[in-house]
Amino acid sequence: MKSRSTFSVLFWIKTSKDSNESATLYARITVDGKRVNLSLKHEIPLNHWNARRSKVSGRSPEAKEINEYIQHVRAELFSCYRDLKLEGEIIDAESVKKAYLKEEENLETLSSLFKYHNDNENHNLSQATISHYCTTQRYLLEFVGKKYKSKDLLLKRLDYAFVTGFETFLRNYHSKDHYGYMSNNGAMKHIQRFRKMVRIAINLGWINHNPLQGYSIKMHKNEREFLTQVELDKMVNLSTSIDRLDLVRDLFIFSCYTGISYGDMMNLDFKNLQSIDNSLWITTKRAKTDNSVRLPLLSIPLEIINKYSDHPRRKNSSLLPNLSNQKLNSYLKELADKCSIDKNLTFHMARHTFATTITLTNGVPIETVSKILGHSRLATTQIYARVLDKKISADMNALRNILESKKS
Structure with missing residues (x-):
């Protein structure tokens, strides 16, 4: 009979001789009774740390931010453990730690992709085209705010559902500065620009998948209107x-x-x-x-x-x-x-x-x-x-x- 491995994560703080007011936040990863410590490089006020509940006490914005970070790290560590298990890898505390640190290396976001694109494509594109890209980027972040309740999004979270959701967002977008809704070709132009930026992310190794795979950009052939x-x-x-x-x-x-x-x-x-x-x-x-x-x-x-x-x-x-x-x-x-x-x-x-x-x-x-x-x-x-x-x-x-x- 195959034995089941045990896995747990504990958050604790390590005091320093140089400071009596704050301490460094650590995560203790334990697999089958063997453990390793992971420094999270966050300083925690000593008098606010609740050791029993492994969290910061209080309802201040700072406390809320740190506690949300702790929950995020916990979820990521459990995700790394689960992925190693599904892949049939040998699982110990050190391998979970290494998997987490590898994930941490790939924390590029939409905003960092936008910055890279605008900084490095500036010499290839006209100012008007750069302006169009900035508009697309603004729409993408508005969509992220509405859909994910966040100011930014990790590139590794991009998937086919994100692309189709963004298309729906564009088609329903009604700016107060424009008449009516966005046209089909207007929406498709924004997705074309997004596709180009995704290709850059793939070439840079920031993501290893293409969220637009299987997605078809369909432009309507419109007659070019003119005045008689x-x-x-x-x-x-x-x-x-x-x-x-x-x-x-x-x-x-x-x-x-x-x-x-x-x-x-x-x-x-x-x-x-x-x-x-x-x-x-x-x-x-x-x-x-x-x-x-x-x-x-x-x-x-x-x-x-x-x-x-x-x-x-x-x-x-x-x-x-x-x-x-x-x-x-x-x-x-x-x-x-x-x-x-x-x-x-x-x-x-x-x-x-x-x-x-x-x-x-x-x-x-x-x-x-x-x-x-x-x-x-x-x-x-x-x-x-x-x-x-x-x-x-x-x-x-x-x-x-x-x-x-x-x-x-």
Whole structure:
């Protein structure tokens, strides 16, 4: 008959000759009557230690924190003992201690992973992309706070349930600064960033499993919305006495006639203006791809630059007033209502409008449009051409119906 091993943990304090006020906390691990001591490197006030109950007396925050730590260590030691038993290893007090210390070596958390990523990927990513990662990281910690009632989480606790729980959290997330809930693709983008950070943790040896194994990221193919010429004219001709809406309208129109994204537009200054062939050009680089962008300015964006040359929101030599993307998109909803535009107006739609309504519709070659937009691949620009083909088909079908009705 196989004998059962006995296992117990006792917490005690060891006084020092140098201190009469505090003592070091130890755990005594006993297996089959043989024991080893484990220093927990915590100092405990002598007059607060309850030896009989192996805990700190009182209800102070400090007492609560130490007692919670003791419970955590107890649970970890029992977990190490159980794992050794399941693995069929020879179990003694020393092997339990070694297993615990090995576990202690791997106490990397989500926060430490975020710090490593941001510190080491900073030179590879644009500031805008880093900002997106910071947003994902903030959502992850909010989810941890809600689900696990904690400010942080050990990486070894990440599993498939964490990933699916995080997806549900994102889909139900309703920020007071945004309209409605997060879109499918918005949620999937955050999980894509999380997946990249998990890969870094695996490569560093911080975790030995992939919590996203078997998880499928499903992006929806959305049509790229843009303003028609009629809708764009409504916005250009809008008269408003509200300064913030006037500014947002002008920044949006500037992007519609240049194709410059929000982040790149906010980084423009007068150094980006050059005189070429008797015209004023903008020469810059896309922060997202580092591709060069050079384009002559049309009359409407030139008028907007001149309009805001002395605006108080302009920073130093910046070309245009500065406004956060969050506020821009929020105010654009108001503008859409005022202009009776029944579309989910976002600032990035201005870039789509430039590609379709301003350039491709007016016969600008797709290669030129691709160069102006700073696309790395022509295939990216061809998406806009396919969008236009669908619109042309819909318009012609409408015309066909009108002509057929006249015949009858």
